[in-house]
Amino acid sequence: MRLAALSPQAAQRGIACGMALADARALVPELISLTHDPDGDALLLKKMARHCIAYTPSVMPCPPRAILLDISGCAHLHGGEQAMEAKIIADFSERGHHVRLRFAYTPDAARALARYGGDSGGGDNGDVRALCLDALEVDAASQIALRRAGFRTIGELADLPAAPLAARFGAQLVRRINRLMGREDPHVVPQMPPVAIRVELRFPEPIGRHDDALDAIEWLIGEVAVQLAQAGRGGRAFAISLSRSDGYVARLMVETGTPTRDKALVMRLVRERIDSLADPLDPGFGYDSISLCVTRAETLDVAQRSLAPSQQPDSDVGVLLDRLAVRYGPAATLRFAAANSHIPERAAYLAQVQGKACDMPWLDNEPGEPPLRPLFLFDPPQLIDVLAAIPDGPPRRFRWRSKQYVVRFYEGPERIAPEWWRRRDGCANPGYSRDYYRVEDGDGHRFWLFRHGLYGRETSQPRWYVHGLFA
Template identity: 40%
Template sequence: MVLTAKHRSAVRLAHVDGQAVRLGLQPGLGLADARARVPGLDVRAADPEADAAFLDRLCDWAQRYTPLAGRRIGTSSVDPEFPYPEDFTLVLDIAGCAHLFGGEEALAADMARRLERQDLTVSIGIASTIGAAHALAAFGRGGRLQAGEERRALAGLPMAALRLDATTVDALARVGLKRIGDLMDGPRAPLTARFGRAPLIQLDRALGLADEAFSPRLPVAPYCAERRFFEPIAREEDVRAVALSLIGALAERLEAAGEGALHLRLSLWRVDGALAHVEAGLSRPSREATVMQDILCRRLDSLAEDFDAGYGFDCVTVAVTEASRRDAEVLSLAGPDTALELTRFVDRVGARIGRGRVRRLKFYASHIPERASRAVPAHVAEEASFPATDVLAGDPPERPIRLFAQPELVEAMASVPDGPPLRFRWRRVTHEVKRAEGPERIAGEWWRQEAPTRDYFRVEDAEGRRFWMFREGLFQVETNHPRWFVHGLFA
């Protein structure tokens, strides 16, 4: 079986399986050539997005071993002309974590066992540098290197194992430098002059002579509590109970550090390798276990429909992914604290139906009606008052209480050039206009794009329904057929 990808209007092989390799196929070969060599070829299209998503999932899954798990380890030996096969490497920084699994080898064995159970072929290399581990896993036979063994182990590996691009590898090969060992003892200056700095930098990195930065895929949570199970748990109540006890543990640590949680993440590792995250945000730092439990449980409730425990979860973690300073507060005895009650409400409802759905109205200085008021999520909105309107005694409101997001087109009869509508048809009902006031002329903002001028009218129909309508465009100046819209409704 082979997977193909289209490159420069030619379909080429992107990935080949073991059997195809034995038949002499390799990535980069044209599909037509491959078909000619192997008539009964099973061809499927490659899906790089799905691959990337899968790797991301796998990377998250690998967080059961260490919080520092990442992808993308810099340049890999891929041809920029045909970027296949992509980099399928995950990097885990297991320093300080291995002893929890009984040593580095035991960790690797556990990982290999679990991944093989998911029908994945893995090659694991453990070394004290990313370069050496990568070379070992991708080009060597995997296994573990003690610190100081890199030189000997890498010497025999092909040049591509240094994560160099394909042109550099080719150029080095042309002068007879095929193995990493060939580079090690050569004169450095001429090599740099001829092949650029990359080969030697990569070599130094692999040997631990130069530093290499690496960024984990998910930011490391400042607080994290975790529990593992010999027997997987599947019932929702159990998950909840575990989450609650973990939150209790976190709350104590937050208290000790004088911080409060702003964002929580509950991660559930399913036995078959799937990983589910439940995230919830708080609008002010909180370290009360009850509040955090409440928010997380509400979020869990709202996901209950697509909560699939499968064969159960064998590892549960709760992490505070965002925390900030929070000082002790004085309890008010005067009565309910409205601001506190509000943030609780925002968090609870936000956790249940989505944080973006709880909003505050914010004034925006614009004379374009629909831009003058906008709704911003309540957890990011700061209090800002609307400018006071000086309502004259006895004057009716000038602006509608409800505004349509999109003005609704109506068929209207009006006198030209700028009379109010006499009759209009909105939502299949004809309205006879009895009273009208206007026009209030609102021109578009010239510093944005050209928008036609609007003439707004407040109109009332025979039944007493009040509308806010406008004519788009000045008659015979901007348009010969002005259109009418209903933009809002008065009480």
């Protein structure tokens, strides 16, 4: 494992990018390391770029770690370049980001200065000339060849005639130099903010009747559906705001499990939502405007309709689940999902139907075996009194919920070791192992019991719990 990025404090302690994690730990034992998440970083960068729209309309995220702002004609709005720099740095440090800002005449030069230019320096060509060869960002073989030829800075290369350099190292290198020195102008391709689909209806006179408001919402949904269809998208979340003439704004939100632009379906969900409101919509003196905004949209292609009416009844259960989710909240409709763990309570969880689907398969039951995992799981496990013949033997009888059970059949133990890697102090104090027993009492009730801790090795008085019930 190698280090991908560092905090400023870590850099001061002599750690460098690309170092092995073990070496870095040896240098700084209290090092905090997090898994590198390139996708998350790219997403954050995009978000930060969107935030920068406040300074200039022309913003380009430049993965993995740069954002280019074209501030021509924008700086004076923020009180000059110096004031703007201070403002941006303050803005981002308030959000917990450490940013290094550099000005230059070309985007490439600004990026190179910010990345390789050290902590001080302005933006003219002199500083670019002083940059080391890493700033060229060419392949390693060319880098080494350039170094062997005795070059150390960009300036030395920039003074050479372009043709021999291109012949020796390829046109790419010359292009990079030209871009850095401002001889070739690469444009900033601005990141366009996604245009939200939003429709508003204003009334000359406030409307007070509930049905009129519903009609207006239906019209809005129809308009939005047209816009969505033009964009080839379908809405996942619709936000409705009803502005009352006294300034109060009532907001409604409906979400669907799949992208849709079906007017009737969304309307049904809206009605459902209004019915399930804790305090019903109060028009007061009437609404003077109603607006509908699609807050989340996904690609939805136009499905071809067949000429013959389909014989099959609508076999999509999603409509029903959307309706139930709107009425009882998204946490009411759940499906079973598997997780990557061998600890029983972590191996499965209930996921919202509307959330992202992950299809991790369950562990297969061996053919001919009865179910080895219970149908119901207690969270947390319930403490029981157990009588066993020997401390590390199977249970003989137990008392649970003030009822005595005598074990007739048992199978076990199935030993499940703790996940020490999740614990703060690691394998020094891994927690107790569990010995699981599948037991059945005389009447045919089947339980999943476990002994917490290995007798003699981990604890002298292991406790017993019932963790699940079998069919």
